[in-house]
Amino acid sequence: MKVIELIDVHKIYKTAYYEVHALSGVNLSVKKGEFVAIMGPSGSGKSTLLHLIGCLDKPTRGEVKISGIEISNLNDRELTKLRRDSIGFVFQQYNLIPTLTALENVELPLIFCGMNGGEREAKAKELLKQVGIEEVANRKPTELSGGQQQRVAIARALANNPTILLCDEPTGNLDTKSGEAVMKIIRELNKNEGVTVILVTHDPSLSDFADRVVNIRDGRIEVEDVS
Amino acid sequence: MYLELARRNLQRAKTRSILAIVGIIIGVMAVASIGIFGNSMRQSVLERFEDLADTIIVSPKHSEGFTEIDEDDIKLIKKTSYIDYAIPVKDKREMVKYKDSKAFLTVYGIDEEDLKKLYEPYEGSIKLKGSAVVGYQLAEDFGLNLGSKLTVGGEQFKVAGILESQGISVGLSPDNAVFLSVEDFDKLFDRGYTSVVIQVESLDYIDTVEKSIDHAVNRRDEKVDIRDFESLIENIEASLSTMTQFLTAIAAISLLVAGVSILNIMLMSTMERTKEIGVMRAIGAFRETILRIFLLEALILGLIGSVVGAGMSLVGGYLIISMMGFTTSYILDLSSVFYVAEGFSVGILTAVASGLYPAWKASKLEPIEALRYE
Numbered sequence: 003m004k005v006i007e008l009i010d011v012h013k014i015y016k017t018a019y020y021e022v023h024a025l026s027g028v029n030l031s032v033k034k035g036e037f038v039a040i041m042g043p044s045g046s047g048k049s050t051l052l053h054l055i056g057c058l059d060k061p062t063r064g065e066v067k068i069s070g071i072e073i074s075n076l077n078d079r080e081l082t083k084l085r086r087d088s089i090g091f092v093f094q095q096y097n098l099i100p101t102l103t104a105l106e107n108v109e110l111p112l113i114f115c116g117m118n119g120g121e122r123e124a125k126a127k128e129l130l131k132q133v134g135i136e137e138v139a140n141r142k143p144t145e146l147s148g149g150q151q152q153r154v155a156i157a158r159a160l161a162n163n164p165t166i167l168l169c170d171e172p173t174g175n176l177d178t179k180s181g182e183a184v185m186k187i188i189r190e191l192n193k194n195e196g197v198t199v200i201l202v203t204h205d206p207s208l209s210d211f212a213d214r215v216v217n218i219r220d221g222r223i224e225v226e227d228v229s
Numbered sequence: 230m231y232l233e234l235a236r237r238n239l240q241r242a243k244t245r246s247i248l249a250i251v252g253i254i255i256g257v258m259a260v261a262s263i264g265i266f267g268n269s270m271r272q273s274v275l276e277r278f279e280d281l282a283d284t285i286i287v288s289p290k291h292s293e294g295f296t297e298i299d300e301d302d303i304k305l306i307k308k309t310s311y312i313d314y315a316i317p318v319k320d321k322r323e324m325v326k327y328k329d330s331k332a333f334l335t336v337y338g339i340d341e342e343d344l345k346k347l348y349e350p351y352e353g354s355i356k357l358k359g360s361a362v363v364g365y366q367l368a369e370d371f372g373l374n375l376g377s378k379l380t381v382g383g384e385q386f387k388v389a390g391i392l393e394s395q396g397i398s399v400g401l402s403p404d405n406a407v408f409l410s411v412e413d414f415d416k417l418f419d420r421g422y423t424s425v426v427i428q429v430e431s432l433d434y435i436d437t438v439e440k441s442i443d444h445a446v447n448r449r450d451e452k453v454d455i456r457d458f459e460s461l462i463e464n465i466e467a468s469l470s471t472m473t474q475f476l477t478a479i480a481a482i483s484l485l486v487a488g489v490s491i492l493n494i495m496l497m498s499t500m501e502r503t504k505e506i507g508v509m510r511a512i513g514a515f516r517e518t519i520l521r522i523f524l525l526e527a528l529i530l531g532l533i534g535s536v537v538g539a540g541m542s543l544v545g546g547y548l549i550i551s552m553m554g555f556t557t558s559y560i561l562d563l564s565s566v567f568y569v570a571e572g573f574s575v576g577i578l579t580a581v582a583s584g585l586y587p588a589w590k591a592s593k594l595e596p597i598e599a600l601r602y603e
């Protein structure tokens with residue numbers, strides 16, 4: 003079953019003076035439970051691709067379907083709902099809310115979907131345990147190492163049981179050891195929980211974790227390697 | 230949780246938040262203090278006037294050529310229902326001398342018992358047989374004491390009493406006047422009654438009494454003017470209210486400044502937290518959730534500022550009232566509480582209104598743009 007389907011997707015950014023063709027006729031299908039790595043140099047369009055799959059943006063032309071839903075016709079509220087219920091984000095910069103503790107950061111998406119306090123806290127604790135950092139639950143992001151912060155971010159991304167986990171250079175700011183640990187967690191989630199993972203990276207070594215590597219250059223998919 | 234999030238966001242920029250709160254405190258304090266001051270001033274002025282509200286003054290209608298009120302008409306007036314008393318008074322401007330002091334003053338001819346009904350003696354007693362009673366200010370200005378011999382119209386009168394200072398008064402102006410018995414007055418001047426001071430039983434009967442007198446005395450000719458002080462008091466009340474409103478409007482400028490400061494602070498905060506807003510939107514926050522968090526922040530600022538400001542306005546009000554020399558007894562009056570509540574509400578409203586635009590702006594951020602923001 004296809005959870006992600008892109009058909010002849012174009013994305014053009016217009017400024018007052020010029021146009022940037024970030025994506026030019028991209029076709030991509032991802033099945034449920036697949037682990038796909040999207041690789042390419044800076045400016046190749048991989049982040050744009052990730053944003054479209056993450057329902058953060060709409061294509062200029064073409065179709066983007068998430069779990070069979072075509073996103074171009076959705077309004078802001080419907081897109082937000084789709085993101086909340088189906089997609090988890092892991093960013094390179096972790097992007098945790100600095101005023102909240104690790105536990106509260108994980109609780110945040112659960113608040114947005116209206117879960118009550120007790121249930122929310124229990125679930126957030128369980129998720130932190132799953133990523134192996136339950137002991138730092140009450141610490142603020144500034145009191146955590148990079149690796150710990152990224153684990154909190156993963157736990158937060160998993161809060162609403164997403165079908166798709168989008169990882170944008172998740173190890174980009176981590177040392178090798180922490181990076182490996184984070185990648186193992188992501189891989190296990192994919193294997194054990196059946197979460198579909200889309201990983202955007204520069205780092206060729208990370209492609210080993212993926213079932214399939216999609217190379218992108220100048221807004222076009224070049225080669226697809228299946229491992 | 231949203232409330233907690235808002236609170237922590239404010240705590241993040243503590244100094245900035247405190248400054249915004251101080252702005253609101255000052256604004257609320259200014260608005261409420263001025264309100265309390267205006268109210269106390271109005272109350273104390275009206276208190277003085279309200280004693281006079283049930284008084285009616287009847288005087289000859291000069292425009293119709295009448296300069297005196299007939300004895301028969303006075304009898305008719307005295308027969309009117311719903312009145313406590315009707316006091317006929319004669320008056321004349323006359324040279325009054327004491328030692329080196331002399332001045333043209335009002336000399337009243339009045340019955341001794343009637344004078345007792347109108348005023349209390351400050352010193353001595355009210356006795357008019359061959360003696361005079363003087364107003365407080367006149368005694369001060371001329372240096373009069375009990376027993377001092379005052380010359381009125383060439384005749385000497387011993388001062389038997391000095392009246393209490395009346396300040397604001399209607400009909401008669403006793404503070405700078407000499408009171409003689411009607412007999413003594415008649416010996417000096419050939420003049421009839423020039424006014425009748427009427428005390429009505431209750432304010433409810435003012436109109437009835439006025440109509441009765443008008444009907445009895447002015448039936449054939451318009452002989453007398455009948456005046457009451459209700460409209461005068463209404464005018465004074467309206468003027469004081471206008472003045473209070475004007476002062477409050479000036480004070481409200483400080484609240485406006487506080488509002489602009491909140492607007493500025495929250496716009497800065499929106500900019501600084503652009504990426505966070507993007508993250509929250511990405512992980513499932515609706516636009517209205519962001520709007521709610523920002524408005525809660527403004528509400529917290531407004532609430533703290535308004536509570537403290539409202540409390541301090543009582544102190545501020547007390548200080549202004551004391552400095553201006555009015556009575557402070559109305560500060561805890563229910564009507565003053567209204568001004569505290571007004572300052573409080575306006576403070577909160579200002580804060581929330583100032584937070585509206587930044588909150589709206591934050592909620593309108595596109596998640597993709599916000600996430601890209603560095």
